[in-house]
Amino acid sequence: MNTTSGESDNRAAATATATATAAGVELTKDKNGIPLLLLRNNRGASATVSLQGGQVLSWKTERREELLFISNKAIFSPPKAVRGGIPICFPQFGNRGTLEQHGFARNKIWFIEKDPPSLAGDFNGKVYIDLLLKPSEDDMKIWPHRFEFRLRVSLAADGNLTLTSRIRNVNGKNFSFSIAYHTYFSVSDISEVRVEGLETLDYLDNLHQKERFTEQGDALTFESEVDRVYLDSSNTVAVLDHEKKRTFVIRKEGLPDVVVWNPWERKSKSIVDLGDEEYKQMLCVDGAAVEKSITLRPGEEWTGRLELSVLPCS
Numbered sequence: 001m002n003t004t005s006g007e008s009d010n011r012a013a014a015t016a017t018a019t020a021t022a023a024g025v026e027l028t029k030d031k032n033g034i035p036l037l038l039l040r041n042n043r044g045a046s047a048t049v050s051l052q053g054g055q056v057l058s059w060k061t062e063r064r065e066e067l068l069f070i071s072n073k074a075i076f077s078p079p080k081a082v083r084g085g086i087p088i089c090f091p092q093f094g095n096r097g098t099l100e101q102h103g104f105a106r107n108k109i110w111f112i113e114k115d116p117p118s119l120a121g122d123f124n125g126k127v128y129i130d131l132l133l134k135p136s137e138d139d140m141k142i143w144p145h146r147f148e149f150r151l152r153v154s155l156a157a158d159g160n161l162t163l164t165s166r167i168r169n170v171n172g173k174n175f176s177f178s179i180a181y182h183t184y185f186s187v188s189d190i191s192e193v194r195v196e197g198l199e200t201l202d203y204l205d206n207l208h209q210k211e212r213f214t215e216q217g218d219a220l221t222f223e224s225e226v227d228r229v230y231l232d233s234s235n236t237v238a239v240l241d242h243e244k245k246r247t248f249v250i251r252k253e254g255l256p257d258v259v260v261w262n263p264w265e266r267k268s269k270s271i272v273d274l275g276d277e278e279y280k281q282m283l284c285v286d287g288a289a290v291e292k293s294i295t296l297r298p299g300e301e302w303t304g305r306l307e308l309s310v311l312p313c314s
Contacts, residue, residue: 023127024039024040024041024127024155025037025038025039025127025129026038026040030050030052030076031076032052032076032077032078034050034051034052034078034109035050035051035112036048036049036050036051036057037049037050037051037112037129037153039127039128039129039153039154039155040127040155041062041126041127041155041156041157041159042157043062043157043159044062044063044064045060045061045062045155045159046058046059046060046064046155047059047060047153047155047161049129049131049153050082051109051110051111051112051131052078052079052081052082052107052108052109052110053081053082053087053088053105053106053107053108053110054088054105054106054110054131054133054151054153055081055082055085055086055087055088055106056068056085056086056153056161056163057070057082057084057085058070058085059161059308061159061310062159066186067185067186067248067308067310068084068085068086068183068184068185068186069084069085069184069185069186069187069278069281069282070082070083070084070085070184071083071084071273071274071275071278071282072275072278073272073273073274073275073278074273075272075273078107078109079107079108080107081102081106081107083184083271083273083274084184084282085184086163086181086182086183086184087102087106087182088105088106088151088165088179088180088181088182089102089103089105089106089178089179089180089181089182089286089288090103090104090105090106090149090167090177090178090179091103091104091105091143091145091147091175091177091178091179092177092178093178093179093180093259093288093290094206094290096178096290099142099143102180102182104139104142104143105133105149108133108136108139110131110132110133110151111131111132111133112129112130112131112132113130113131113132113150114130116130116132116150116152117150117166119152119164119166121164123154125156125157126154126155126156126157126162127154127155128152128153128154128155129152129153129154130150130151130152131150131151131152131153132148132149132150132151133148133149133151134146134147134148134149135147145169145171145173145175146169146170146171147167147168147169147170147171147175148166148167148168148170149165149166149167150165150166150167150168151163151164151165151166152164158309159309159310160307160308160309161307161308161309162305162306162307162308163181163305163306164303164304164305164306165179165302165303165304165305166301166302166303167179167294167296167301167302168296168299168300168301168302169296169297169298169299169300169301170298170299171298172298173298174295174296174297174298175295175296176293176294176295176296177293177294177296178288178289178290178293178294179255179288179289179294179304180257180259180286180287180288180289180290181255181286181287181288181306182259182284182286183250183284183285183286183287183306183308184282184283184284185239185248185282185283185284185285186281186282187239187241187244187281187282187283188241188242188243188244188281189243189280189281190222190262190279190280190281190282190283191221191222191223191280192241192242192243193221193222193239193240193241193242193283194219194220194221194239194240194242195219195220195237195238195239195240195260195283195285196218196219196220196237196238196240197233197234197236197237197238197258198215198219198220198230198233198237198258198260199215199217199218199219200214200215201214201215201230201231201232201233202214202215202230202231202232203215203228203229203230203231204228204229204231204291205227205228206227206228206229207225207226207227210229215230219240220260222262222264222283224264225262225263225264225266225267226260226261226262226264227260227261227263228259228260228261229257229258229259229288229290229291230257230258230259230260231256231257231291232256232257233256233257233258235251235252235253236249236250236251236252237249237250237252237258237285238250239283239285240313241313242313245312245313246310246311246312246313247310247311247312247313248285248308248309248310249308249309249310249311250285250287250306250307250308251306251307251308251309252287252304252305252306252307253303253304253305254289254302254303254304254305255287255288255289255304255305255306256289256291256292257287257288257289257290257291258285258286258287258288259284259285259286259288259290260283260284260285260286261283261284261286262279262282262283262284263279264279265279267279287304287306289304
């Protein structure tokens, strides 16, 4: 693996910073030496976060049932993002701009922040870790804006997983960005899954040159490739998996849009790090701010929050 001196320095710094972790957080490393943080609550539910991309790679119930999808063909080769889990798309979503697909945040080494600025909310009884991303000089060449991106990943006593992002403009001028938590849910069979909470919403269809349509159904079901951005959604969306008899509930703040993606059969065969049949076991439903960019003036900070829970259903 080829790395620049900056990447090597970042990795060394990340490893050094990772020596101090909170109670309920265990530090390990992946096969590339990238620090992994294992959050575990008192009941045995867990989440695993990589400092590569600040990416959640695993979220398990107290019965150790995996809730997130990771491809069997996933490539663990930095700086490439891993296919699955929850990659963070910032400062660009998809190809909606001049940067690489989904921006650069998911490809960078993040740092553990030992003493972050105070964050509003109830974190009593929660296991959490605070991460920080700042732009490198190389980042500044392709996106010339100075920012501080703080991410808190927290696991509650009931097993709920929350990602809270704070992005501050430490630049001398305004900048705009888009963001998405590109969440890969593990499902039994995509044809047995439905998404509720999107009815009557307008959406941009990426399979039809981002043309705008209105959702007509009571629930979204899947019979072919889907790649949509639902606009101005409510703060709660549900993914119902009939075969596994469970429902994912997605609650979000500061994230007006919902991205829904499944590549289906033909597209899957063209994706190197996804098995030909794996589209059946995954569904991406993202809390996002895509259609309207978020603009920050110097010194301003934006906060967005995604909370994931899982409930039994009949």
